Amino acid sequence: MTYLKNQVVASAQALFVICRYLAEHRDGESLDLLVKELVPPANSEVGRGSRTADVPTMLTDSLSIGVDLGILDAQGSGARRLWSLRGEYVAPVKAVPTTDSRGFRNLLLRLFGARALASVAEGERPPDVPFALVWLMTKDPLSTFPQVWDEELQRTFDQAGMRSAVYNEEQWRPFIRWARALGLITMVSAGNKPRVLIDPTKAVEGVLDELPQQSSAVEWLKHLHTAVPLLGDPRLLESLPAGQQAETTPLAATVLAMFKLERAGRLRLISSDDAADTVALRLGDRVRRIAQVHTVKESA
Amino acid sequence: MTISMKTFRCWTAESVRQTVFSDIGAMPTDTDAVFMAAHTPMVLEHLRGSEIRDGDTGERRVLNALLATMGDNSRNTLIAITGASGAGKSHVVRWVHANLDREDDRYHVLYVPRAVQTIRQLLKRIVEGLPGGGGTELMERVDAAVGKTTPGELRDRLLAEIRLVLTWTLEPAPARPGEDKHEAQAREMRTSLLGLADEQGKRRNGLADLLELPPVNQALLRPGGLLDRFTGSVYEETSSRDDQQEGFTRDDLPLREARMRRALADNRELRDLWNVIELAPDSAMQLLNEALAQAAPRALGFRGHNGETLASLFHRSRQILRSENKELVLLFEDLVQFGLIDGELYDQFTIQPGDDMAPLRVVFAVTNGAFDRLHETVTTRITHRFAVTPNATTDREQFIGRYLNLVRVGRPDVEKAWAEADRDGSWMRNACDTLEDGNPCRFRDKCHAGFGAVDIAGLGRVGLYPYNDVALTRALKGQGESPTPREVLDVCVTQELIEADARIEDGTYPHEGVRERFDFTVQRAKEMVLRGRSGEQAERLYRALVLWGDERELPPAVAEAFSIQPTSGSVISAPALAQPGRQGGTPKAEAPTASPAVNPLLPLYQWQNGEELPGRDADQYRSILYKLVSERLDLDQDLFHTAGNGTGGTLLKKLFRSYSFVIEDSRGRIPSGTNVRFDLTRDPEDVRAMIAAKWFDDHSRWNAQDADWVPEDYDLVDLMLTLEDRLDRWAAEVRRRFLEQVGEREVVRAAIGLRAVALLALGTIPDRLKSTNSVLTGKPKVGDALPGWAEVDRTARDVLNAVSAADLIANFAAVRQGDTGGPKLIDAIGLKFDLRTVVKRPVEYLRGLESSAAEGNADVANWAKKLANAVEKAASARSPELTEAVDYISTELHGYAPKDVADSAREVARAARDHGLFRPGDGFESFMEAATVVEQIPSSLPRRWPEDDDRSPADQVLAAQGWASAAINGAKALTQLKNNMEATRAECARNDATAEDLEARIRAVRTALGDIRGHLDELRTPEGGLD
Known part of the structure; x- marks a missing residue:
């Protein structure tokens, strides 16, 4: 799949709106009905000024990606084609609060990871978005990327052999937009320069409850990679172009997230002088060997 | 065994008081020893006079200039030492005096130190200092004039003498050859002010006569005025008079005082003169000064008409000296001392030496300002002028070092050594080498190593204790850019050593006062210097580390002497600083940082130490933090769009602004109670966050490679984590408050509900308001409102205009492409709510909105209240009207459909008209219109109203608006039909045949309607209306 070429206007927010609607309409809905219910009526103030031609595109692009990620089903064809939310996702989607879509976006993040792993298992390259995200997560989080495509960025992607993913x-x-929605980057402005900061803290935080409360650092990271393969699953790292594999694991981006979560009181990183069964967390020149990771429940 | 320097002092507060005199005027005249012991050569600038080629740059040049003309009996020598107050002018004169050979028989020295404070002392000093005896009579006269007179009497006498001088002594000045226009005007003005002499030679209608007027008299004699100060200087000792204002000022005249008009009412000439003075008072003050110069000696008694005068004493002395082939050396530490009697002195300068008159060799000190005001009698005769610059002491360390040695040796020993000394050689001992009965101080080596020492010519190495090089530099810098020696001595020697004596003893040095006096500019953050130490002792340690350690390292000797406990090791040190522009990825700084000029953190560090953060810096920090927090709110991820000036953006701006960041002790707007507020204090954690923000804003990354500057010894990763943690927390708080304001999506739902109710009020039937989209696309009915409903109608239309549910949906519940793109998808589930309840109990719903609307929903709440009020007010009248209409229609239609009845009525009416039986005869058209209205009575009209449920009348009325107008108008129309039919039937009765026919036709119609009635009954809804 080439999401960035064929489903350009799809977004996590659009999928959120669609999936929430379909979670309440289990039998599935036709595109016409989805348009009627979700697209602002052109004869209303909300719809005024919107180019109606775009509207179905966002809807259809997002539906396509939803199907490709396996969260949506599409049955039938033509006008009788019905779109529905797959059964196992109904409860999780319904559980997402109206004004806090983090849970849904975390779900998408895992689906992207699963989709990427499935491609690799079949000997294919993952879809462009998760593929480029895996690569992005191997980059140094102490550096930043421009928000706007420029020569420097083009050169970076060229040299990495990643232009096929992001051209x-x-x-x-x-x-x-995807990377931000999935909690892998933060938008920042330094001076007047809009930049992208690699920071998967939100992505890691989103799965903390599923990770062991107390375990060895090695085990904990394995669980993390299972929950969020994009953060360093070895199979995905190996799928990157030659020379683009991370120099160290865990990835510096993951280490940043762990350090930040430690500051926020969500993780306890237990150091050890014993070299056996420890993990070296490297960020810049800072190296810290930890033996255990404890997850701290979020205080109410 | 190592002995400890703890609490050691090699001076006492008492020795400081006895030996350090920053003001030469406060220095007793018998303290040459102390003076010379601490003397540091100065650098003088030779501003005027022939070149003196002696290779010297200091005081000796003055002495050489003075001695150079010895033997030249043809001219006097006047040497002026000028400079700012406290620069050391008097010091130079005193040095010349101390270094003149008293045994030299070529001259006689009259030395007037600044310690001479009163005019009586001054005169006595002159009289006694001049050779040849005499002066007894003069002093008796002065004593008689001053000793038996109160200050008030003397003031008055002085004023009387001024009047006499103005009246009798001063003469109009003749025109000077080559005088310019201004000079001519000034001369003429002076003549006018003097007044005109009468036949007896007494000047009248001049300034003298004005002085007799009470307002002028009182102004001149007022406390604090020139005459008051003059008499003060006669009786009391006054301190340094360098800066004393000389001469009259405008305050000494009652300018623009109304009482002057009254005082001058009867004297036109004087009134005119006063008018001129008010316009240009400077001329009058100048003339008064001129008169005062002559009046003062008279008032003080030393210029009598007969007998000895100061001039005669000088004259006789010079004659005697000449006969002895000697010259008269006059050394005045402050020429201003002579103040009001300087005329007597200046006269001497004009008298040239000769065969019977000894030459004068004069050295005097005077401030720059006073020099500029000197009479030309003096200035034109100046032989040399030397200027003392503020930095005249060439080596500040040596300057301080001499005083440190002086206070250690103490006054008794200094004087003893001076008395026994060979003045040409080194006579002052070095306390460090001799402190203990002639043996070196036991701490000398340790002290010199730890605190440093300075090499001083004639003394050797003098320890800087309690200073070290850093502390001394900071102490001097703390006195400003160019402190005068007096300022340096006052603070850096006297105050510091006196306080240090007690503070070192009780282990509290350096105390807070030291920090305030010294330059406390820092290059590093406090936490990095202190490295985790806290508490009161940490504050003292911090002061020591900054002021003695330059934020790096505190030498062990310093820690020991000041009783500062190191926490580990023998050296208290802070991490080294970073090097800017360093290559490589190591974020931690290691070497000295960029120069202070390029370190943008210096204002922050100063702020951390208690100074105010400059406004520009504060604004910048606020702006950076605001931007960084705004960018990570991520509200758009949850369909809240806050970019731009839309509803979302406006709401966010009301909540969160750059001034939400309140930086302690910095200017800027303070957020209101409804704004989010984040306080930034001087706490190390806050400072670290601000440093991080600044660094990132400048570099847009977190590695130091090719950085413009490096945040010193901070670990960049640590800074990043600090800032990231803060930004995340702040963003979470802003986000929480924002959602609280919008009540999650309640704002949007409320706006939709309010719009639905407004549409109801405007006649939309409830069944058309079942979904969000139907509410959004719903349009109000067109047409005038019925009387009694107009206010509701107007308010409802206002609601539709003012509250844009569409805008709120677009801002708070829609997927948009980018920040400014239009809404593409609506979160239908997020907006889903029970519209059926809204339309069934609309007023109850409005009241609920009014009381529970979120903060960000104030508009909606307001409009809900207005609309509910309007509805409730109108409902009381509307309800019985509707009930009556429904009952009437229900009764009169007999269950038939309105359209059928209307059709039948039309048919009958047409038949009656065709037969000329329709009544009233001209009412046919109106009847047909009424039939149309009846026809429009909705089939859904209930048969009975209000319905039997628990809804309020207002709710019932509002829910009925879909048919209310039709019902009320329909009832009226039906009444008309009935009335017209009755009248027509009556007419038919009078015309039998036609009437029978019509009756038959009406019956036929009614029979035909039987089926329809059954059909209508089937469609009847549970509420009683017709579907």
């Missing part, structure tokens, strides 16, 4: 501004823009 130009039209693809870079939706790519960072």
